[in-house]
Amino acid sequence: GQQVQQSPASLVLQEGENAELQCNFSTSLNSMQWFYQRPGGSLVSLFYNPSGTKHSGRLTSTTVIKERRSSLHISSSQTTDSGTYLCALANNYAQGLTFGLGTRVSVFP
Amino acid sequence: EAAVTQSPRNKVTVTGGNVTLSCRQTNSHNYMYWYRQDTGHGLRLIHYSYGAGNLQIGDVPDGYKATRTTQEDFFLLLELASPSQTSLYFCASSDRQSGNTLYFGEGSRLIVV
Numbered sequence: 492g493q494q495v496q497q498s499p500a501s502l503v504l505q506e507g508e509n510a511e512l513q514c515n516f517s518t519s520l521n522s523m524q525w526f527y528q529r530p531g532g533s534l535v536s537l538f539y540n541p542s543g544t545k546h547s548g549r550l551t552s553t554t555v556i557k558e559r560r561s562s563l564h565i566s567s568s569q570t571t572d573s574g575t576y577l578c579a580l581a582n583n584y585a586q587g588l589t590f591g592l593g594t595r596v597s598v599f600p
Numbered sequence: 601e602a603a604v605t606q607s608p609r610n611k612v613t614v615t616g617g618n619v620t621l622s623c624r625q626t627n628s629h630n631y632m633y634w635y636r637q638d639t640g641h642g643l644r645l646i647h648y649s650y651g652a653g654n655l656q657i658g659d660v661p662d663g664y665k666a667t668r669t670t671q672e673d674f675f676l677l678l679e680l681a682s683p684s685q686t687s688l689y690f691c692a693s694s695d696r697q698s699g700n701t702l703y704f705g706e707g708s709r710l711i712v713v
Contacts, residue, residue, distance in 0.1 A: 532709070533704070587645045590644075
């Protein structure tokens with residue numbers, strides 16, 4: 492089965508609202524990353540966060556290894572946050588990452 | 601800032617055609633990867649490499665060959681393209697010194713008709 496499950500599959504926000512994206516994984520963890528995929532397709536790394544909490548601007552990532560979950564919090568959403576957010580994990584980083592299907596976020600003014 | 605460049609960015613070919621996707625990274629990373637992205641499947645690993653001359657099989661290797669000619673260059677070859685290989689292809693690189701972060705290229709959109 493799917494090793495990395497993301498929820499929700501899609502999310503519609505009004506500008507200014509907060510959002511919480513979830514990532515649950517079924518295998519052991521060596522690294523956890525969050526990516527943002529622009530509507531045009533290109534991928535941007537947001538966080539490398541195998542454990543604990545990290546902040547970057549309006550984004551916060553929290554990974555709890557023993558609960559096999561990671562979350563991405565978006566505060567005060569903006570229309571430019573629209574796109575797809577992907578989480579990915581590796582138990583052996585040299586063998587690449589296993590990706591979830593993503594959460595598609597749409598932010599309207 | 602890490603730099604991974606893919607070419608071509610867009611390609612249309614016929615069934616049975618021969619396609620080569622190119623990837624160059626200028627980060628001195630040891631590891632390079634080829635992924636494909638399809639609706640309902642997400643990103644899936646095709647092939648990866650630890651360094652020049654090395655090739656490892658990923659999760660969906662059937663119908664693909666790859667070659668790592670130098671530390672910088674990683675190629676994905678489709679020798680008999682099929683419509684099922686219509687996809688968005690991404691190349692990525694990483695290294696322990698980069699904090700295990702994957703740096704992706706802009707993607708190559710391939711359509712096989």
